[in-house]
Every structure is written in C-alpha cells, then in structure tokens.
Amino acid sequence: MPITEKKIGWDRNQMAQKAAFDIPDGSYVNLGIGMPELVSGFVPEGREVIYHTENGLLGMGQVPENGKEDPELINAGKKCITAIPGACFFHHADSFTMIRGSHIDICVLGAMQVSQEGDLANWSTGKPGAIPAVGGAMDLVAGVKTIFVITQHNTKNGDPKINEKCTYPLTGKGVVNRIYTNLAILDVTDNGLFVRELAPEVTFEYLQKNTGAKLNQY
Amino acid sequence: MPITEKKIGWDRNQMAQKAAFDIPDGSYVNLGIGMPELVSGFVPEGREVIYHTENGLLGMGQVPENGKEDPELINAGKKCITAIPGACFFHHADSFTMIRGSHIDICVLGAMQVSQEGDLANWSTGKPGAIPAVGGAMDLVAGVKTIFVITQHNTKNGDPKINEKCTYPLTGKGVVNRIYTNLAILDVTDNGLFVRELAPEVTFEYLQKNTGAKLNQY
Amino acid sequence: MINKIVKSTAEAVADIFDGAVVLISGFGEAGSPIELIHALIDHGAKDLTVVSNNTGSGHVGLAALIENKQVKKMICSFPRTANSTVFPDLYYKNEIELELVPQGTLAERIRAGGAGIPAFFTPSSVNTPLAEGKESRVIEGKTYVMEYAIKADFSLVKCNVADRYGNLTYNKTARNFGPIMCTAAKTTIVQTKKIVEPGEIDPEIVVTPGIFVTKVVEVTNPEAESKLVAEDRRYPCQ
Amino acid sequence: MINKIVKSTAEAVADIFDGAVVLISGFGEAGSPIELIHALIDHGAKDLTVVSNNTGSGHVGLAALIENKQVKKMICSFPRTANSTVFPDLYYKNEIELELVPQGTLAERIRAGGAGIPAFFTPSSVNTPLAEGKESRVIEGKTYVMEYAIKADFSLVKCNVADRYGNLTYNKTARNFGPIMCTAAKTTIVQTKKIVEPGEIDPEIVVTPGIFVTKVVEVTNPEAESKLVAEDRRYPCQ
Numbered sequence: 001m002p003i004t005e006k007k008i009g010w011d012r013n014q015m016a017q018k019a020a021f022d023i024p025d026g027s028y029v030n031l032g033i034g035m036p037e038l039v040s041g042f043v044p045e046g047r048e049v050i051y052h053t054e055n056g057l058l059g060m061g062q063v064p065e066n067g068k069e070d071p072e073l074i075n076a077g078k079k080c081i082t083a084i085p086g087a088c089f090f091h092h093a094d095s096f097t098m099i100r101g102s103h104i105d106i107c108v109l110g111a112m113q114v115s116q117e118g119d120l121a122n123w124s125t126g127k128p129g130a131i132p133a134v135g136g137a138m139d140l141v142a143g144v145k146t147i148f149v150i151t152q153h154n155t156k157n158g159d160p161k162i163n164e165k166c167t168y169p170l171t172g173k174g175v176v177n178r179i180y181t182n183l184a185i186l187d188v189t190d191n192g193l194f195v196r197e198l199a200p201e202v203t204f205e206y207l208q209k210n211t212g213a214k215l216n217q218y
Numbered sequence: 219m220p221i222t223e224k225k226i227g228w229d230r231n232q233m234a235q236k237a238a239f240d241i242p243d244g245s246y247v248n249l250g251i252g253m254p255e256l257v258s259g260f261v262p263e264g265r266e267v268i269y270h271t272e273n274g275l276l277g278m279g280q281v282p283e284n285g286k287e288d289p290e291l292i293n294a295g296k297k298c299i300t301a302i303p304g305a306c307f308f309h310h311a312d313s314f315t316m317i318r319g320s321h322i323d324i325c326v327l328g329a330m331q332v333s334q335e336g337d338l339a340n341w342s343t344g345k346p347g348a349i350p351a352v353g354g355a356m357d358l359v360a361g362v363k364t365i366f367v368i369t370q371h372n373t374k375n376g377d378p379k380i381n382e383k384c385t386y387p388l389t390g391k392g393v394v395n396r397i398y399t400n401l402a403i404l405d406v407t408d409n410g411l412f413v414r415e416l417a418p419e420v421t422f423e424y425l426q427k428n429t430g431a432k433l434n435q436y
Numbered sequence: 437m438i439n440k441i442v443k444s445t446a447e448a449v450a451d452i453f454d455g456a457v458v459l460i461s462g463f464g465e466a467g468s469p470i471e472l473i474h475a476l477i478d479h480g481a482k483d484l485t486v487v488s489n490n491t492g493s494g495h496v497g498l499a500a501l502i503e504n505k506q507v508k509k510m511i512c513s514f515p516r517t518a519n520s521t522v523f524p525d526l527y528y529k530n531e532i533e534l535e536l537v538p539q540g541t542l543a544e545r546i547r548a549g550g551a552g553i554p555a556f557f558t559p560s561s562v563n564t565p566l567a568e569g570k571e572s573r574v575i576e577g578k579t580y581v582m583e584y585a586i587k588a589d590f591s592l593v594k595c596n597v598a599d600r601y602g603n604l605t606y607n608k609t610a611r612n613f614g615p616i617m618c619t620a621a622k623t624t625i626v627q628t629k630k631i632v633e634p635g636e637i638d639p640e641i642v643v644t645p646g647i648f649v650t651k652v653v654e655v656t657n658p659e660a661e662s663k664l665v666a667e668d669r670r671y672p673c674q
Numbered sequence: 675m676i677n678k679i680v681k682s683t684a685e686a687v688a689d690i691f692d693g694a695v696v697l698i699s700g701f702g703e704a705g706s707p708i709e710l711i712h713a714l715i716d717h718g719a720k721d722l723t724v725v726s727n728n729t730g731s732g733h734v735g736l737a738a739l740i741e742n743k744q745v746k747k748m749i750c751s752f753p754r755t756a757n758s759t760v761f762p763d764l765y766y767k768n769e770i771e772l773e774l775v776p777q778g779t780l781a782e783r784i785r786a787g788g789a790g791i792p793a794f795f796t797p798s799s800v801n802t803p804l805a806e807g808k809e810s811r812v813i814e815g816k817t818y819v820m821e822y823a824i825k826a827d828f829s830l831v832k833c834n835v836a837d838r839y840g841n842l843t844y845n846k847t848a849r850n851f852g853p854i855m856c857t858a859a860k861t862t863i864v865q866t867k868k869i870v871e872p873g874e875i876d877p878e879i880v881v882t883p884g885i886f887v888t889k890v891v892e893v894t895n896p897e898a899e900s901k902l903v904a905e906d907r908r909y910p911c912q
Contacts, residue, residue: 584813
C-alpha cells in the first residue's frame with residue numbers, strides 16, 4: 001500500500017475550515033464526534049448556522065467557560081456545551097424526527113472507510129470480540145439530506161480509507177456526498193469520485209496513488 | 219318490535235350517575251360527546267378522576283363561568299371548558315399516544331348499536347349519501363382499557379339498540395365492556411350479556427323483551 | 437442571519453401551487469389559521485388536497501376555502517360540523533372528494549410523515565369499513581392495519597408566540613395538530629399572535645423547534661371564527 | 675386523591691421483579707436516575723433486560739447494576755463508554771447479552787411501545803448488518819426495514835420538577851429518553867429534584883403528562899455520576 005512520504009496537505013483545522021466553507025447560511029447541521037466538532041469553529045463571516053445535537057438540543061453553542069460546565073447540558077460526544085439564545089430542548093424521539101425526517105440539512109461525520117459509491121463504514125471494524133457501538137450514525141446517514149465526511153485520507157499504516165468497496169460493516173450504502181481529507185476534497189457522484197480541490201503541493205497523481213478507487217477530474 | 223309502553227327506568231342524569239359510580243378513584247377517563255359528558259358531574263365524594271379530552275388536554279375541568287369562555291380552550295365536542303390545577307396541554311399525536319397506547323383507563327361513549335359480543339356502532343348509519351364522520355371513536359375503542367357505553371335502551375321508534383349483531387358499520391369489534399341504559403346496566407362477557415342491575419320497576423322479562431339479544435342473570 | 441419572518445400573509449402563502457397538498461391546523465376553530473386561509477383564498481391556488489380535522493364552519497376560514505372551489509379533496513376525521521353547510525352541499529353533489537381517517541390515525545400518519553416513518557401498524561379501525569382494502573397483520577395475537585405517512589407540500593399553522601428562528605409556542609387546546617403538521621410539510625407557514633427575540637422563549641418550553649418552520653407572519657389580533665360565523669360573515673366579503 | 679409520591683427510592687423500586695424489562699433514562703450521565711438504580715441494586719432483582727442508550731461508567735449507577743450481575747441483557751445504541759470496563763469485561767466473557775439498536779430506532783421503538791404502535795418501517799440501518807434477518811420492504815422506491823415496539827415492565831426516569839399527579843419537567847439535555855420511556859412501561863418510576871403543588875407547573879410546559887407516571891420520589895441533590903467516577907467510587911460502597 002502507498003504511504004504518504006512526507007507531511008503535505010491540510011491539517012485538521014484546515015480540513016474543518018474547508019468543510020465549514022461549504023455549509024450555506026441558515027443551515028441546520030449535525031456534527032459527529034471528533035474532527036467534525038472542529039467545523040463549528042470556522043463558520044464564515046456573515047453566516048448563521050444552527051447546530052443540532054441528537055441528544056436533544058437545537059442551537060448548540062461553544063464550549064462553556066471553565067467552572068460553568070453543566071453535566072446536564074452536553075453534546076452527543078458527552079462533552080459539556082452551551083445553548084445559544086433561540087435554542088430549544090426536546091426528547092429523543094423528536095430529535096430523531098429531525099434526523100430521520102430529513103429536516104437536518106448537513107451532517108459532518110468521521111469515517112473508517114468510504115467507497116467510491118458513497119458507502120460509509122464508521123461504526124465497527126467487524127472484528128470478532130470487538131464491542132459494536134453505533135449510536136446515531138445509521139439514522140444520520142439514512143435521514144440527513146447531505147452527508148459530508150471528514151477524515152484523514154489514509155490510515156496510520158498508510159492504507160487508503162477511500163476504496164472501491166468498504167470491507168468493514170456499513171453504516172449506510174450510497175450515503176456520502178462529499179469527502180474532506182488532508183489531501184483533497186472529493187465529490188461522490190453517480191459517475192464516480194471527482195476531485196473538487198487538491199490541497200497545496202498535492203498532485204492528482206499523488207492523490208490517486210493514495211486512494212483505493214479511481215479518481216476523476218472535473 | 220317491542221315498544222316501551224310507559225316511562226320507567228332511569229333518566230339521563232341517573233344513568234350518568236350509575237356510570238360515574240363505577241369509575242374508580244384515580245382513573246384517567248375520556249368522555250364522549252353528548253350524554254357521556256354528564257358523567258363528570260357525578261364523581262362520588264372522595265374520588266379524584268382526571269378527564270382527558272383528545273384535542274389535547276389532560277385535566278379537563280367544569281364549564282367556565284359566563285364571560286370567561288376561551289375559544290382556544292375547548293373539549294372534543296368543541297364546547298368551552300376549563301383546566302384544573304395540575305392539567306397539561308399536548309399535541310394530537312401525544313394525545314392519541316394516551317389513547318392508542320392504553321394509558322386511558324375508561325372511556326364512556328354513546329352508541330347507535332351494541333352487539334351481544336360487545337361490537338359497537340356509533341359513527342355512521344351506513345346510509346348512502348350520509349356524510350361519514352368518525353372523529354376519535356375508533357381510536358378510543360381500540361386503545362382504551364375499559365369501554366363503557368351509555369345509551370337509551372331503545373331507539374325513538376322503540377327498536378332495541380342492543381342486538382345479536384350490529385347492522386350499522388362498526389366502530390370496533392368486541393370492544394364494549396359495560397352498557398348503561400335507562401333500563402339496566404349490562405356486562406358484556408365471554409358468555410354473553412349479563413344483567414348487572416335493573417332500574418326500578420324494570421323486570422328481567424321486560425328488559426329481555428326490549429333487547430334484541432339473549433340476556434343472562436348472574 | 438436566519439430570519440423566517442415575512443411581512444404579510446399574502447407573501448407567506450405566495451408559493452402555494454395548484455394541486456398542492458396542504459395541512460391546515462386546528463380542531464374546530466381552535467388553532468385554525470384563519471388569516472392564512474383567507475390569504476390562500478385571495479391567492480387562488482386550486483385543486484388542493486387539504487388535510488385538516490374538520491371542514492370549517494359558516495362561510496369563513498376553511499369552509500370559505502372549500503366554498504371558493506379551491507379544494508379537490510379533504511382528508512379529515514370529522515367532516516360534519518355544527519354551522520356547516522359548505523362541505524356537505526359539495527359532498528352531496530359529488531363535487532369534492534373525502535378521505536375519512538380516524539383522528540388518532542390522522543395524527544399518527546402526519547407525525548410519521550414528519551419523522552421519516554413511511555408506514556406503521558395501528559389497532560384503530562380494525563374490523564371496520566375504514567380498514568377495508570388495507571393491509572393487515574397479526575402481531576403477538578392482535579390484528580393491526582397498516583397505514584401510510586402523510587407528507588405535504590405546505591402546512592398552514594396558527595401558533596401563539598414565535599421568534600425569527602421559527603421556534604413556536606401555542607395556546608391551550610389550540611395546539612392540537614399544529615406541532616405535528618409543522619414537521620410534515622416541505623414548507624411550513626405559521627401565523628403567530630406575537631413575535632419575540634430569540635432567547636425570549638425559554639428553550640425548555642419551545643413546542644415546535646424552528647427547524648420545522650419555513651415562514652412566520654405576525655397576526656396580532658386573529659379573528660375568532662365562531663364570532664364571524666355568528667355574525668354570518670363571509671370571505672371574501674361581499 | 676391521586677398522590678403518586680412515595681417516600682423512598684427503596685419503596686419506589688420495591689415491585690421490580692426478576693426477569694423484568696426495565697427502561698433506564700439518560701444519555702451518558704445526563705438524565706440517568708442514579709439513586710433509583712442504586713435502590714434497584716439494594717433491591718436485588720436479577721435477570722433484568724435493561725434498555726438504555728449506554729452501559730454506564732465506572733462502578734456506580736448503571737455500570738454498578740451490571741457489575742452486580744443483575745442484568746441479563748442490554749438493549750442499547752452505544753455500549754462502549756469512556757471510563758467503562760464493566761460491560762466490556764462481561765461482554766468479552768459472554769456473560770451478558772447485547773442487542774445493538776441504532777439510536778433513532780431505539781427512540782422510535784420505545785415511542786411506538788408507548789403509543790400502541792406495534793411495528794413501523796424505518797430507513798435507518800438498511801443495507802447494514804443491523805438490518806439482517808429483519809423484514810424489509812420498498813415503499814415509493816425506497817427500502818425500509820420493519821422494527822418492533824419496545825414495551826417494558828418498568829421505567830426508571832430522572833426528571834427535574836414533578837407534582838403529585840406525575841406531571842414532569844426536565845433539565846436541558848437530561849430530558850433525552852425520559853419522556854418516551856415514561857410512556858412505554860407498565861410502571862413508570864421517577865426521581866425528581868423537586869416536588870411542587872399541582873398547578874405550579876404551567877400546563878403549557880409540562881413535558882410528561884402525569885398519566886404516564888406511576889410513582890414519584892424526591893431526590894433533592896442527586897449524585898453526579900462523573901464526579902463519583904472521578905473519585906473512583908463504587909456502589910455498593912465497599
């Protein structure tokens with residue numbers, strides 16, 4: 001498998017910034033646990049985005065000041081958060097009405113694997129003995145209108161995370177719309193994966209070498 | 219068809235009082251439109267009963283004073299009502315969660331016809347051209363634990379309303395538990411109709427003559 | 437900035453197209469968005485399928501919309517109403533379609549439409565004419581009928597207080613179908629008695645989260661349908 | 675007079691029997707009824723099937739109930755938790771069963787259980803291992819899987835304010851599964867931070883209507899699970 005020889009491309013914050021730039025003004029957005037959470041720090045000037053957290057809050061704000069944490073005001077990652085003016089609380093069935101009923105515009109999720117057809121695997125390696133844990137991921141990919149994935153382009157071993165097929169158990173089939181990695185932004189289309197933007201110093205050939213599926217240029 | 223020769227038996231208020239007496243302390247009760255509404259006036263001393271109205275109120279109180287009517291505080295019959303301290307408002311899906319989910323203990327309904335097996339017809343004569351209107355009746359008989367029917371024993375023409383079978387379209391099959399009429403109180407059991415109580419001056423034979431199904435004595 | 441507030445009821449209903457499926461809140465007059473319905477009459481969209489618990493009273497509000505021949509089909513639980521002749525007259529003449537749905541099934545089908553649930557099983561209407569022709573099945577020994585979600589192009593809803601995000605609260609039993617109808621339409625249009633700043637509605641007491649609302653218009657003193665009916669008023673005024 | 679208030683958590687959980695299905699509210703520690711769970715540990719009912727989003731942290735609350743070998747099976751969406759070794763250890767040893775359910779499906783199954791809906795169709799988990807062996811069908815061109823309601827013998831729920839009728843309000847994101855779990859059990863047992871007189875909770879802001887509640891016990895200053903875990907506390911205390 002190809003290995004990324006030197007550190008080129010975007011860092012985590014730059015990846016999050018790229019994703020944030022593609023979220024239109026007025027969007028209702030659900031952010032997955034981990035790197036997706038960074039996206040909320042980069043809303044471009046002049047836009048208002050409302051964050052949903054599936055444990056029952058629409059209008060999630062920034063992290064609370066030290067000492068102002070409330071263990072009953074948390075996000076899906078079970079971290080303490082705040083609520084903006086105009087926020088509202090609701091129970092789990094209502095929260096997943098927003099998700100399953102396609103009221104959330106965009107969800108940004110992490111990934112273990114993505115296929116060229118937009119299949120996503122991000123909940124289980126499928127290894128025997130591993131404790132499976134799915135949370136709300138399957139509901140999010142089934143219900144939210146647009147799914148962004150934000151992920152390192154390759155695993156720590158250098159294996160591509162974007163391949164023709166996923167080998168891990170799926171979270172959803174044909175659900176991913178766009179992928180933000182440290183090397184590029186990719187669109188998942190009916191005609192395959194298209195490169196939307198390359199990170200600085202990253203060439204198409206380099207990107208292709210680090211990807212397990214055929215890439216196309218617009 | 220037999221005709222009730224003279225006015226004997228209970229009046230409407232007495233029928234309502236009989237039904238009210240059989241509602242245990244602490245019950246959650248839904249009252250149908252019309253005669254069932256009278257039941258709330260006869261709660262025996264020392265009992266507390268909570269009334270549900272399917273348009274979104276638990277804890278319905280008495281009719282408001284003159285001049286204090288609020289057109290946005292009404293019951294299922296679209297009459298102005300009040301709410302008791304400890305009442306709560308909710309939307310229609312939550313209201314029918316209470317009904318369909320068998321959280322309401324007792325529902326008192328009117329009837330056009332009741333069969334000896336507890337089938338109820340109370341929403342349509344099935345005549346061509348008649349506008350059918352069902353409201354919440356089918357949900358109530360399907361979901362509420364115990365169904366009381368309160369009705370005149372016979373139609374204005376003297377025809378029995380309690381028969382072997384219903385000829386009108388059903389509201390529900392095998393749903394009625396007890397029937398309060400001007401002549402008697404009847405239990406619907408797996409072994410047929412049993413007379414629980416006869417109104418003053420009403421004999422079993424008289425009752426049987428005015429009923430279109432076989433009656434049994436306990 | 438998110439601002440769902442529009443200036444007039446006319447602007448609020450401007451996008452409603454011929455043939456649209458429209459949910460209209462209310463149980464009798466309580467919660468009926470009468471000013472939005474009147475704006476829809478002025479607007480003129482026709483061949484509508486309207487989902488509402490009743491069919492209106494007198495010659496105003498929903499009854500007037502039906503009388504104005506804009507409604508092709510009603511989906512409701514109780515089409516007979518006191519002081520109503522409009523729907524019955526058209527129904528007897530076979531000039532309007534009726535789909536009769538038990539009230540709880542109507543509520544659940546709308547809720548399902550909003551929640552991304554395409555179909556569900558219910559015990560309501562089993563063994564009655566309203567279950568005829570529908571799929572049924574026995575689950576744990578009891579028979580249920582399958583019902584499909586109702587999804588709409590538009591909802592017209594009346595609430596009590598709203599903010600620019602579309603967060604809503606309601607008044608007493610005028611809440612009824614409003615919250616579920618807000619969830620089940622592509623475009624949800626709300627008339628409110630009062631608009632407040634975001635944060636003025638306690639986040640614990642918001643009944644409809646703003647995500648379910650598209651447009652909000654303030655109607656400070658909405659007409660009381662029963663008063664108009666008692667005065668024998670008509671819309672449009674003649 | 676209706677009075678659902680009981681004096682102690684021990685009295686509240688006294689009827690829970692061996693083999694019962696028990697819904698336990700909470701998302702992580704938020705909304706977890708830790709004092710009721712500890713009372714259930716003291717009570718000792720075993721072979722329980724517990725439905726809860728997670729499996730607890732450290733050695734208190736739900737994790738302690740599991741550690742005490744009272745739970746035969748967990749139904750949850752996310753059994754891996756930070757600071758949790760109890761469930762994983764038993765799971766690796768095949769000493770506890772796990773039914774993994776997507777979080778939205780878990781919520782909807784519980785809601786359905788309370789609403790008298792025995793089964794419904796959902797798009798969640800289609801084409802994944804969690805849909806294997808389940809009935810599926812295509813509705814309007816899209817594939818859905820059929821899921822069954824969850825109904826329970828008992829619910830253990832934490833709320834914020836309650837009255838003697840069982841009307842409840844919650845605090846922020848501690849609401850989560852509480853309201854739907856209250857509807858889906860034969861007996862719903864609630865711990866509240868505060869009890870007020872009927873009418874003190876505005877009827878417009880009641881989240882759980884009293885009809886869904888069986889018993890209420892006041893726990894004025896509930897323990898914070900994360901604090902107990904940070905202090906490496908255990909229940910029962912050793």
